[in-house]
Amino acid sequence: MNLLNLSKLSSEEILKGSFGIEWESLRAKGEGELSLTPHPEVFGDKLTNPLVTTDFSESQIEIITPTFDTIDEAFNTFSLLADLVNSSLPEDEYLWFQSIPCILPYWDQIPIAQYSDEGISSQKYREDLAKKYGVKKQMISGVHFNFSFSDKLLKELHSLDDNNLSFRQFKDRVYLKIARNYLRYCWLIIYLTGCSIGSHKTFSNECLHLMDAKDDFGSYYSTKGPSFRNASCGYKNLIELNPSYNSVDEFVDDVNDFIERGDLSEAKELYTQIRLKPKNPKDLLNSLKNDGIEYIEIRTLDINPFYQCGLVEHDMKFLHMFLIYMLVKGESDYANWQSEARLNEENTAEKAYVESMRLLKDGEEVTLKSWAADIINEMYGMCEVLGIDEGRTLGLMLNRISNPDLTYGKRLLNLIEEHGYINTHIILSKNNKQTSIHNLENADLNECEKLKCYVDVALAGR
Numbered sequence: 001m002n003l004l005n006l007s008k009l010s011s012e013e014i015l016k017g018s019f020g021i022e023w024e025s026l027r028a029k030g031e032g033e034l035s036l037t038p039h040p041e042v043f044g045d046k047l048t049n050p051l052v053t054t055d056f057s058e059s060q061i062e063i064i065t066p067t068f069d070t071i072d073e074a075f076n077t078f079s080l081l082a083d084l085v086n087s088s089l090p091e092d093e094y095l096w097f098q099s100i101p102c103i104l105p106y107w108d109q110i111p112i113a114q115y116s117d118e119g120i121s122s123q124k125y126r127e128d129l130a131k132k133y134g135v136k137k138q139m140i141s142g143v144h145f146n147f148s149f150s151d152k153l154l155k156e157l158h159s160l161d162d163n164n165l166s167f168r169q170f171k172d173r174v175y176l177k178i179a180r181n182y183l184r185y186c187w188l189i190i191y192l193t194g195c196s197i198g199s200h201k202t203f204s205n206e207c208l209h210l211m212d213a214k215d216d217f218g219s220y221y222s223t224k225g226p227s228f229r230n231a232s233c234g235y236k237n238l239i240e241l242n243p244s245y246n247s248v249d250e251f252v253d254d255v256n257d258f259i260e261r262g263d264l265s266e267a268k269e270l271y272t273q274i275r276l277k278p279k280n281p282k283d284l285l286n287s288l289k290n291d292g293i294e295y296i297e298i299r300t301l302d303i304n305p306f307y308q309c310g311l312v313e314h315d316m317k318f319l320h321m322f323l324i325y326m327l328v329k330g331e332s333d334y335a336n337w338q339s340e341a342r343l344n345e346e347n348t349a350e351k352a353y354v355e356s357m358r359l360l361k362d363g364e365e366v367t368l369k370s371w372a373a374d375i376i377n378e379m380y381g382m383c384e385v386l387g388i389d390e391g392r393t394l395g396l397m398l399n400r401i402s403n404p405d406l407t408y409g410k411r412l413l414n415l416i417e418e419h420g421y422i423n424t425h426i427i428l429s430k431n432n433k434q435t436s437i438h439n440l441e442n443a444d445l446n447e448c449e450k451l452k453c454y455v456d457v458a459l460a461g462r
Helices: 003-007 011-015 071-088 117-133 151-160 167-193 248-261 281-291 313-328 337-351 368-386 391-402 408-419 421-441 445-450 452-460
Strands: 017-029 052-054 060-064 093-095 143-149 198-200 219-221 274-277 295-301 359-361 364-366
Touching: 003 151, 003 313, 003 368, 011 151, 017 071, 017 313, 060 071, 071 093, 071 313, 071 421, 093 421, 143 151, 143 313, 151 167, 167 248, 167 274, 167 295, 167 313, 167 337, 167 368, 167 391, 198 421, 219 408, 219 421, 248 281, 295 313, 313 368, 313 391, 337 359, 359 368, 364 368, 368 391, 408 421
Parallel strands: none
Antiparallel strands: 017 060, 017 093, 017 143, 052 060, 143 295, 198 219, 274 295, 359 364
């Protein structure tokens, strides 16, 4: 996709799209222990409530927003839902504001999400995952960002394109290019937003062995990298799987091959930093093949413990700009790009704060700071050409690159060194719950009225 074609449209047209947020978080209690009680009744049936459900475990709440036309609307609704959920928990419970789990019991005491007869296939899927990957790995949580351009924008771009593609083929090509480039460059998102640097001893030994420091309370942490959720010990497929992103047909064929070989039980078990999402998620591969790509899901973001909803709006705005940049950014023809991309994301996650660490750019070594600064500067240029006023957001990211002490991971490191991993997150998580209670007590009545229908759905479980 050529920047020149995009520049023929107004910034308002370019920024239009569909935005949604998903957030998984464990329920904790007391001094940071996992709450083992069933999914709270106040949220209704986990199978039918479209906004508040469970992920893998009864102890793992998932919030899913509807889609909105702007980031502001999506974020405000998400923030309100986070406030509602956290303040609706029992007095001795709170959401755990960290992607790496709280204090876990023995694996056989962690409650897998239970469903009625209608959801028995979902329960069976979780039980199979537990056997394959281990129950504790399933407790890793995060934030997902769902995005699509407006069809009006894509149709305008399609009309300016020189190729003889149908609209559906053109739309697929747009999202496939974004997916390829996002996989190449998601290491930058890991650096800028990563905030999972510690672990209690009850979690995975695979992760503990990668950490270089220990506190006085039975926890480990790293001084070297920002995101152990995205590290080699994170929640990944057991073997490296690299489907083709050249076309939807090639992608679908490759994933079917993974399933036939037994590497995956079904398509949604493919864990990637970005997912191609179809119109009908219940028939994922056939829908992709028959209907094309409907939207993309970004799965890189850690829970941010410094904010009451685990996410910062300017990070979301940056991610939006970044996806536009992924569309206009040129691609190299380096053959081994997927394996290199995976190595870069894991090295960034585990060692981004180590000065001697090097990333690979088409087989050549490069420093994280220099490559990251080049990307942000190119994004400045893109925004100038497209008339997009996001200089403040880009400036914040450039500051995090030049000064790692401004990153969330380094800020968290300072707290963990002072208070320990578990104590730090108890303090942050309980403070976030109190903030949510305060927010609801002092909410703007007009805003609440505007979003009341979503709150009603969340509480009623309709």
